[in-house]
Amino acid sequence: MKQWNIVITGFGRVGWHVAELIGKRRERYLQRYQADVRIVGVCGSKKGLYHQAGLPGEQLAALTAASGGLQASPEASEAHTGTAFLQGSGADVVIEAGPTDFVTGGPAYEYITTALRCSMHVISISKGALVFDYPGLKRLAEEHQVMLKISGATAAALPTIDLAEYNLAGCEVSRFVGIFTGTTNFILSKMYQDNVPFEEAVAEAKRRGIAEPDPRFDLEGWDTACKLVILANALFDAGLRLEQIEREGITGITVEQMLQWREQNLVPKLTGEICRTAHGICASVKPRLYPAEHSFAQVNGATKAVMVETDVMGELLVIGGKSDPRAAAAAACKDLEHILMMHKTP
């Protein structure tokens, strides 16, 4: 029986749910993969908790946002955060759930590079470091013979990367189009269906914990654009940069426009698209209008969708994978399971 030590960097809404789900699934991991999975460390920007033998589930469960989280925990220590801590933590898997900084990669980039250099597997839920340098991180993972898993950062509960890499393995994918941001879909649905004003719908998305800490990241199309960059670079080796994506968000759409579109039987959706052409990759994010009978027009609330065009398996459409912190945590746990599966001793 192998002991698998997990460290979670960034212990906010999603990180907390990762701990909750791993705690609930301990028995499953033992039975299925003969893996004794323990969370040995969790860290925030200033403090963290660490226990070599594994942190008790009740202690982690108590670190809710309402209780002040890690910052307010009397047991948390400044020694248990940062890259030096990670290096000495003995982690086998690092789950990165900190803030997304797509300009510099942010602390996530430091955590991920440190972890990979220490031959720790990495599951990244945050997008920043992957947008900043996915090819470099992938190379580092290969050099150190560990896995870099990214479901949480590529629309989480909606399968995108796994769909292409596993289910469509061997196919040529020529187009990837989808509703990749739950927040914007939630806001557009509220405005279209319930005449809710833009600001009110944004506030509700924030309350539900799906909007990014700065909601402009979702509203201006950055979130979708980041997901497209990561997918294009991971799946197609595209060398795509964020600034190459044509991007328009949903800020400025009014309830009056909604009324007009409703009369025309058209439904607005913020969609992202990656196309592979003979001239290279093109990618865009913008609000597009769909006839009411189109599949995308029927995807409402924080639910997402992806349509993939392939050479020999035709067109596939997946609808679901609502954006939600717990569902994002579940996507990271799926990645963890794939790692355990790959390393199961016969």
Ligand SMILES: NC(=O)C1=CN([C@@H]2O[C@H](COP(=O)(O)OP(=O)(O)OC[C@H]3O[C@@H](n4cnc5c(N)ncnc54)[C@H](OP(=O)(O)O)[C@@H]3O)[C@@H](O)[C@H]2O)C=CC1
């Ligand atoms: N919410 C969602 O539904 C989804 C979110 N994501 C991504 O997951 C990530 C986390 O999201 P979410 O949990 O909602 O965000 P939160 O803001 O709730 O959590 C992020 C946590 O990161 C911590 N943090 C900040 N800086 C550092 C640092 N240097 N080292 C360690 N921890 C740090 C913060 O703690 P502190 O108090 O110490 O600053 C905070 O608690 C984001 O990148 C987001 O884009 C992906 C899919 C869905």
Ligand SMILES: N[C@@H](CC=O)C(=O)O
């Ligand atoms: N803000 C995102 C959540 C993380 O990817 C969304 O709304 O889908």
